[in-house]
Amino acid sequence: AQRVTQPEKLLSVFKGAPVELKCNYSYSGSPELFWYVQYSRQRLQLLLRHISRESIKGFTADLNKGETSFHLKKPFAQEEDSAMYYCALSGRGSGGQNFVFGPGTRLSVLP
Amino acid sequence: DVKVTQSSRYLVKRTGEKVFLECVQDMDHENMFWYRQDPGLGLRLIYFSYDVKMKEKGDIPEGYSVSREKKERFSLILESASTNQTSMYLCASSFLHTQYFGPGTRLTVL
Numbered sequence: 407a408q409r410v411t412q413p414e415k416l417l418s419v420f421k422g423a424p425v426e427l428k429c430n431y432s433y434s435g436s437p438e439l440f441w442y443v444q445y446s447r448q449r450l451q452l453l454l455r456h457i458s459r460e461s462i463k464g465f466t467a468d469l470n471k472g473e474t475s476f477h478l479k480k481p482f483a484q485e486e487d488s489a490m491y492y493c494a495l496s497g498r499g500s501g502g503q504n505f506v507f508g509p510g511t512r513l514s515v516l517p
Numbered sequence: 518d519v520k521v522t523q524s525s526r527y528l529v530k531r532t533g534e535k536v537f538l539e540c541v542q543d544m545d546h547e548n549m550f551w552y553r554q555d556p557g558l559g560l561r562l563i564y565f566s567y568d569v570k571m572k573e574k575g576d577i578p579e580g581y582s583v584s585r586e587k588k589e590r591f592s593l594i595l596e597s598a599s600t601n602q603t604s605m606y607l608c609a610s611s612f613l614h615t616q617y618f619g620p621g622t623r624l625t626v627l
């Protein structure tokens with residue numbers, strides 16, 4: 407079964423502290439992994455995808471196939487990082503390409 | 518820049534009413550999706566479509582149906598709205614494994 411888990415519903419850190427949002431997945435194959443972000447009163451948008459191996463807004467995420475994890479990290483959190491973060495995977499299902507989202511983690515960066 | 522629009526930002530309906538939620542994308546994407554977003558549950562897939570007149574059930578299709586008569590438009594239909602369908606509904610289209618979301622429709626069923 408395809409599944410994405412995010413163990414923390416809420417994560418609070420102080421400005422300037424490191425932050426790590428955890429994501430684990432189960433998928434029988436080679437999925438693509440993503441992080442999506444939703445800032446207050448904005449639409450859900452792509453933050454980064456593992457295949458790009460890029461850093462967006464200081465965030466990085468490494469795919470660990472052995473641990474089936476795709477944790478999102480940032481060395482120094484900023485107040486504007488406060489948002490809802492969703493981990494997601496994309497793979498091939500019976501009907502073609504499909505997407506599975508995790509339950510989300512709300513990140514609160516305190517001043 | 519991909520644009521996904523949804524017909525209403527806020528909608529209030531009564532139990533038993535038939536409800537139509539419309540979604541339009543302007544980038545000629547083949548894939549379109551409907552999700553509902555609830556606190557603590559994340560995004561749950563209701564239906565998706567890979568082409569005109571084609572539809573596939575997602576994880577929670579009960580109580581919903583969809584229509585895709587044109588490539589750019591994907592409609593979600595609540596045949597007889599119930600209070601447990603009060604939620605935020607998100608439409609998305611996708612290209613090369615990336616999803617592009619609409620602003621959402623917050624539906625309240627009284």
